[in-house]
Amino acid sequence: MVAGRTGVPPRDLENVARRTVGQPAAATRTSTLGATLRADVTELTVSCLSMAVGVGDAPTTSDEDIAELGGRAAQWAREGVPLRAVLGVYHEGIQMGWDLVSERATGNLKAVAKAFVALSERISTAASASYVDELQAVASEHHTAAHTVVTALLSGHNARSVARQSGIELADSFTVLAVSIAAHPDESNPALPRAVTARRKLRRVQAELALVCDRSPLSMLSAEGGTILVPGERDDEWVATLVERMSVAAETAVTATVATSSVNDVPAASDQVHELLDLAQQLRRPAGVYRMTDLVLEYQLTRPGPGRAYLSRVLVPLDNSPELLETLEIHINHDLNRQRSARQLHLHTNTVDYRLKRIAHLTGFDPTRPSGMRHLQAALVARKLEAISPSA
Template structure:
């Protein structure tokens, strides 16, 4: 950029161009860089970066300020191109935005001090005009740099997301995971928590005044943000607005996983259902199939939201395998088909851990009536729901019937 010195047009201070104290670019740059090193977050940058990139950037800012003071105009977009490029570079290198903006604002402040300290009593009008130029410079530079920095961060995040998406796909399929991890720069762990997640619709998704897709995407972003907060950038996930699969490196105990599921539900603002299994990296495909099968099973059985592991659904899981045993179990309850109130009583009695008083309250019946119905169930099925041996068969029969019913509906 060419620096002009049109005294007829430019701002004058103390009988000289206001830009005069800034014209020795290198001297002013050394002053600014020394100030940055001692007084701003830039002091933590490596020396070669501070005296290389920062100095070059500072010289460019000074040259823009000189042109603005000499020509009384805002910088053109082309004048800001180098500053935008530098901000993008620093974003990719991980230089904090605070450091970037400190360079801009501190440099502009020192430049203003160099110009204004020469002013005399008769320079008020010109000084006001110079101040306007510095304010305009701060605005233009801050917007250009922040926009470029954020755009670069978004690009980096997009690259990481694509790499993570590719890697999790490889892990779930069991193909080329090591090679893909090397290409993506993501380190593989020896073990992962494999989490299958089901996220129901948020109330906003059913609000006619809100676009359903917008509400669903907001919910998904909140879940993704919570995962990033809890696990850092390490969780690998394939998530839609309805749920999906999450791979979290390392070994985690039940308490930690339960807390994670609770936090995900809080972020989604809906009660979520999750199933989890710890697996070695090579066993992820098998574990993923298993946790998603458990998740489907929890839905088929109308289980409440929360976290489930194989221990919680092992009987039900085994009963999903068709065979003569399951067919026999479904037949146990056939004598109750003509008495739906008995089936309802049995289900509620089991859900309340065989507590007659709680069952009676939910059914709005006297406990004697509940006792009568339980006796009728025993008479019709041959299995007594008040005895451990009988309740095991009846509970398994209920599960088998639900599974048969859901399979028939499908």
């Protein structure tokens, strides 16, 4: 008798496997699987058991047999079965084989144990590789399908039809975000490949985006930003949390503009939020989340014309007094709070008051009165926009 031979007839292996798979511990592991996959568990367990028992008779198992056995993990990857559960089934069969061999073996058990360890490693490696390869293929297929659906949504061309063909469920409404991702500090490090650093940043953002969203969001992102379509209408707090988590993942500042729309209005909503994002960046607004309500005055003033040209000239009398322009802008940014404005300017509040009076005298608009401040705030925005794109 060969060392390690079990004496277990092949026809009995399936009965052993079925009894083991039916035990409470194993039944718990497979309870979430469908009937077809539960049957696959038994079949796979039999295969692992048979291969493991055969170690006593044929210490070397061919690469082809190992690859075929490991390849069965691919189907489970596509079905969404966790890798931990898949490897558990493989190891169950191998463990059963070891129990049979060790109980009945004669001769050099140490040699058989070494062969078992080697076999277990080969099977685990083959199964893991097959699972990961299939998972990557599935992810690639979904990415391609999602990209196709996003393109259809943004162009307004047969989005529902494209979504059905791609196997993606389309919501009735979307929260549309235009996103700008600032450069990571490492992207300016000459010792590091910029493209690699940027790509890693993007992957972290995409991973965080998938975690925050219940289902994979539809997005078209680069390392600099892009468009995100989140199914349903999300409130301000949810969007703020999403952008904050994206910023943490990116390890840099993220600015987003947001709107909600129906499926048919996604193209218009996308155009609007990207226009708002450009505006926020042109005005050097701090990173964060902006809606139309936050930039409505600035948005309206982006339209060149005689009104904007007039407003931009309101502040010309302050050109020779840059400290007055600075005071006005800081005062507006602090919601007209004199104390906070004074702290940032490192001045006494009386000095701030004096400068505000000077602004009123030179421009004709009093920044301490609502009517005057409205004109001055609009004038500041118009002045910046005229510098970027002058009216005809």
